Amino acid sequence: MYKTAMLIYNGNAGQKQMDKILAQIIGPLSLAIPNLTLLQTQKPGDAEHFCRQHGEEVELVIALGGDGTVHECINGLSPLDKRPIFSVIPSGTCNDFARALDIPLNIKQAAMLISEEGIEEEVDIVQTNDQYFGNFWGTGLIAEASLNIDEQSKGVFGRLSYYVSAIKSMTAQDRFSFEMEVDGETLKDEAVMVLALNGRFIGATEFPLSSIQLNDGKIDVMVIKEAGFPLFKEILSAKATVDWEKDKSTIDHFQASSLKISTSSKRYIDLDGEHYEGKDHSMTVLPGHLNVVKGNRG
Numbered sequence: 001m002y003k004t005a006m007l008i009y010n011g012n013a014g015q016k017q018m019d020k021i022l023a024q025i026i027g028p029l030s031l032a033i034p035n036l037t038l039l040q041t042q043k044p045g046d047a048e049h050f051c052r053q054h055g056e057e058v059e060l061v062i063a064l065g066g067d068g069t070v071h072e073c074i075n076g077l078s079p080l081d082k083r084p085i086f087s088v089i090p091s092g093t094c095n096d097f098a099r100a101l102d103i104p105l106n107i108k109q110a111a112m113l114i115s116e117e118g119i120e121e122e123v124d125i126v127q128t129n130d131q132y133f134g135n136f137w138g139t140g141l142i143a144e145a146s147l148n149i150d151e152q153s154k155g156v157f158g159r160l161s162y163y164v165s166a167i168k169s170m171t172a173q174d175r176f177s178f179e180m181e182v183d184g185e186t187l188k189d190e191a192v193m194v195l196a197l198n199g200r201f202i203g204a205t206e207f208p209l210s211s212i213q214l215n216d217g218k219i220d221v222m223v224i225k226e227a228g229f230p231l232f233k234e235i236l237s238a239k240a241t242v243d244w245e246k247d248k249s250t251i252d253h254f255q256a257s258s259l260k261i262s263t264s265s266k267r268y269i270d271l272d273g274e275h276y277e278g279k280d281h282s283m284t285v286l287p288g289h290l291n292v293v294k295g296n297r298g
């Protein structure tokens, strides 16, 4: 039984909607957790700050929100020496990290999972320069695409919004050159998109690739060389298996525990759905860095 927990939620989410959500989850959580503190964010950055400031004082941190809130919490918790258990009650649009943890998307069920102490598991977190990600790092079309998502289209298209935007921006065909260093080997190439996946969801779409595991000490790197549609078509059609052999000429796929990538110029970077800019990036997998509450798959 968890004795102390901090629940962080987005103060920007709309009072009425948040009241409804809180009404469903506070009952089961406060019955199970005697010392439960609720913290509402007042501005971007607050969730990260709360985690950094108070994370070591509690047994459990619960992020009630979408991938933006989760991203901030991961960045606040990862630098701590004594890291609390982390869990998510998903209330965003994509909820990629919650999906990767097999957490129910129904908020009441997600709260029940915590109050009944779901399975705890240590998952990998990836450090990139002075930041961290739990789900993915991407540059190229993925970053451009998510930049193009306005809140309205996110609502209307829901899970497909990333890809609708990606397809929209594909006409640009902007290839970029990069240099990558993986396990002592240097590779120079061009691509339209480079992805490093820790979790298996991007924009609520699952990558049908069984090697993507949150607890294998590795990231799965995809170098997509052409803005051709084979990969997207197959992923969008949610096929159980993508024929990677067939796509070999347009996609390189490998695993790494650390890598460095430098692009020829500054580019947009998408980190778990949040945007940054940069040119030189290093990534190091921190194996089993966060202990999380997981759901049951299936």
Ligand SMILES: Nc1ncnc2c1ncn2[C@@H]1O[C@H](COP(=O)(O)OP(=O)(O)OP(=O)(O)O)[C@@H](O)[C@H]1O
Residues within 6 Å of the ligand: 010, 011, 012, 041, 042, 043, 044, 045, 046, 065, 066, 067, 068, 069, 070, 072, 091, 092, 093, 094, 095, 096, 273
């Ligand atoms: N009080 C606030 N006012 C304005 N922005 C805030 C506030 N609190 C948090 N934020 C910002 O809102 C975003 C969090 O939104 P949320 O958790 O719903 O993620 P999301 O990115 O919409 O999720 P998903 O990708 O799953 O849909 C973060 O970028 C955070 O910095």
